[in-house]
Every structure is written in structure tokens, then in C-alpha cells.
Amino acid sequence: MAPNFLSELTGSFAMPAAENPTVAMIEAAYRHHQLDWRYINCEVTPENLAAAVAGARAMNWAGFNCSLPHKVAVIRHLDGLGESASIMGAVNCVARRGTSYIGENTDGKGFLASLREVVDPAGRSVVMFGAGGAARAIGVELALAEAASITVVNRDPIRGKTVVDLLNEKTAAKAELVEWSMTYPVPAAAEIVVNATSVGLFPDVDAQLDLDFETLGPGMLVADVIPNPPRTRLIREAEKRGCKVLDGLGMLVNQGVIGVKYWTGVDVDAAVMRRTLLHLFEPKSSWSQDLLANRPQAAGDIDDYRNKR
Numbered sequence: 001m002a003p004n005f006l007s008e009l010t011g012s013f014a015m016p017a018a019e020n021p022t023v024a025m026i027e028a029a030y031r032h033h034q035l036d037w038r039y040i041n042c043e044v045t046p047e048n049l050a051a052a053v054a055g056a057r058a059m060n061w062a063g064f065n066c067s068l069p070h071k072v073a074v075i076r077h078l079d080g081l082g083e084s085a086s087i088m089g090a091v092n093c094v095a096r097r098g099t100s101y102i103g104e105n106t107d108g109k110g111f112l113a114s115l116r117e118v119v120d121p122a123g124r125s126v127v128m129f130g131a132g133g134a135a136r137a138i139g140v141e142l143a144l145a146e147a148a149s150i151t152v153v154n155r156d157p158i159r160g161k162t163v164v165d166l167l168n169e170k171t172a173a174k175a176e177l178v179e180w181s182m183t184y185p186v187p188a189a190a191e192i193v194v195n196a197t198s199v200g201l202f203p204d205v206d207a208q209l210d211l212d213f214e215t216l217g218p219g220m221l222v223a224d225v226i227p228n229p230p231r232t233r234l235i236r237e238a239e240k241r242g243c244k245v246l247d248g249l250g251m252l253v254n255q256g257v258i259g260v261k262y263w264t265g266v267d268v269d270a271a272v273m274r275r276t277l278l279h280l281f282e283p284k285s286s287w288s289q290d291l292l293a294n295r296p297q298a299a300g301d302i303d304d305y306r307n308k309r
């Protein structure tokens with residue numbers, strides 16, 4: 001057979017991009033399955049997004065992920081949307097189908113795949129903390145998977161109401177909002193409890209949800225979206241009280257598995273991806289040390305931090 005020096009291309013468009021470990025996870029899967037594919041992590045400014053997507057088309061990329069701040073803006077550069085991306089109005093994964101670029105949202109699908117390994121959400125009662133991008137994606141997928149009810153618990157009532165209205169108007173699930181202004185007791189009837197806030201993410205690993213941990217019980221499945229560290233305070237407290245638990249690494253790995261399947265058609269080994277991330281998230285890894293050294297000290301430093309990276 002003639003040698004082929006033309007690799008298939010995939011990648012990611014985001015800003016900032018330097019601290020996103022997805023490239024390590026996906027290239028590990030490509031190598032493991034001997035796929036001659038590449039995943040290129042690109043820092044793309046909002047004003048260059050149109051040119052970046054046109055570039056991907058021009059170079060016949062099989063697809064790409066997009067992260068903040070492009071999840072909504074990318075839609076106008078695509079040829080169509082999958083069902084959940086269309087309901088959410090946000091895309092984090094684009095796949096070439098024929099000559100069309102179709103936007104999907106694998107955030108919630110990754111969560112659902114990970115959840116289904118433990119419990120089927122159909123007919124279940126869900127309590128979900130948070131109303132940001134991750135919560136919206138998870139809420140929509142849980143609703144499409146026929147969860148009976150979804151209680152959204154969020155500090156900002158306007159953001160919370162937006163997600164609740166979306167679920168009530170566009171899906172069959174029954175959603176309600178609890179404004180999070182004091183320590184929250186989880187109702188005994190809750191079957192699935194999800195942290196979809198950013199509380200507990202490295203390096204602020206000691207931050208904890210304003211939640212009465214004593215109200216967690218053995219009948220509940222408790223899931224956290226925080227991938228790093230995988231064993232968050234919530235996961236540890238839930239385990240102590242006999243709950244089944246799901247860490248955020250499962251969601252991250254499964255959305256990678258789903259994205260690679262869209263692009264290559266291959267079901268890659270999730271364990272290879274999980275191992276790669278666990279190695280990176282080791283507190284002593286150079287990636288973790290770099291994040292710690294560069295962490296913003298106060299809210300006002302965040303823009304400066306982003307600009308520097």
C-alpha cells in the first residue's frame with residue numbers, strides 16, 4: 001500500500017486554551033487505537049471564530065470541539081444542529097457529516113452516558129445545583145431521557161429561572177426553581193442529586209456547597225461535574241452516608257468518547273482517557289503545579305490572568 005502522510009484533523013477552538021487538558025485525553029485515545037488522527041488545541045479569539053471555522057472547512061477537518069466563549073457564537077457558522085444542541089442553543093462539538101458541519105452538545109450527553117452506567121434517570125426525581133452552561137446541558141439531557149422532575153437550585157434567580165423555563169417550555173420534564181439563599185436540605189424524595197456548579201474545582205478544592213450533608217441518604221445517587229479533583233468534598237460526604245456516587249471525570253471522559261465517535265466512527269476505550277486525565281490531575285503533576293502557580297488571587301485578577309495565558 002502507498003504510504004499516506006495525510007492525517008485526519010480534529011481540534012478545539014477556545015480562549016483561553018492553554019489549560020484545557022482535552023488534547024492529552026483525545027490524542028491518548030488516537031494513539032491507543034492506532035488512528036492516524038490529530039487533535040489540535042487552538043486559542044481563537046471571538047473576532048477570529050468565523051475565520052477559524054472557515055479554516056477548518058478549507059482543511060477538511062473531521063470536526064472540532066469549541067469551548068468558552070464560542071459555544072453560542074459558533075452556531076451561525078454551522079449548517080445544522082443536533083436535537084439537544086438546538087434546545088440548549090449551545091454547541092461544544094462540531095462534526096462533519098458529508099459536506100455539512102453539524103453542531104452537537106456532548107456536555108450533557110457525557111454526563112448521561114456516565115449516569116446510565118449506574119442508574120436510568122427515566123421517571124426519577126432530580127435535584128440539580130447550578131444554572132450555568134453545564135447545568136443547562138445536563139438538565140436538557142436528563143429531561144430528554146425522561147426524568148420526571150428537575151429541581152434547579154441556584155443563587156442567581158434570573159439565571160435559575162432561565163433554565164427552568166427552558167426545561168418546562170421545550171421538554172416534557174416538570175422543572176421548578178429553588179432560590180439558594182440559605183443552607184439547602186435535600187428533600188428525602190430526591191433520587192438523583194447533581195452538583196453542576198463550579199464549587200470545588202481545583203485549585204479551590206476546599207470550597208463546599210451550602211448544603212446540609214446530613215440530608216443525603218442511601219437511596220440517592222450523587223453526581224459531581226467537577227472533574228478535578230475527582231473526589232470532591234460532595235462525593236466524600238455522600239459516600240460517607242451510603243449514597244452511590246459519580247465523579248466529574250466520567251462526564252469529561254464520556255463526552256470525549258462521544259466526540260471521537262462522531263468524528264472517527266470508532267468507539268474508543270474510555271479507560272485510556274480516564275487514566276491520562278488522572279495522571280494529569282495528580283497534585284504533583286507539572287500541569288497541576290502550573291495551574292497553582294498562576295491561579296488568580298482575587299476576582300479582579302481573572303481578566304488579567306486570562307489575558308496573560
Ligand code: NDP
Nearest residue numbers: 130131132133134155156159197198201225227248251252
Ligand atoms: P458557569 O460559569 O456557566 O456556571 C457556574 C454555576 O455555578 C452558576 O450556576 C453559579 O451560580 C454556580 N456557582 C458558582 N459559585 C457558586 C457558589 N459559591 N455557590 C453556589 N453556586 C455557585 O459554569 P459552567 O456551567 O460552564 O461550569 C460549571 C462547572 O462544570 C465548572 O467547574 C466546569 O469545570 C464543570 N464542567 C465539567 C464538565 C465535565 O465534563 N466534567 C463539562 C463542563 C463543565 P450563580 O448563577 O448563582 O452565579
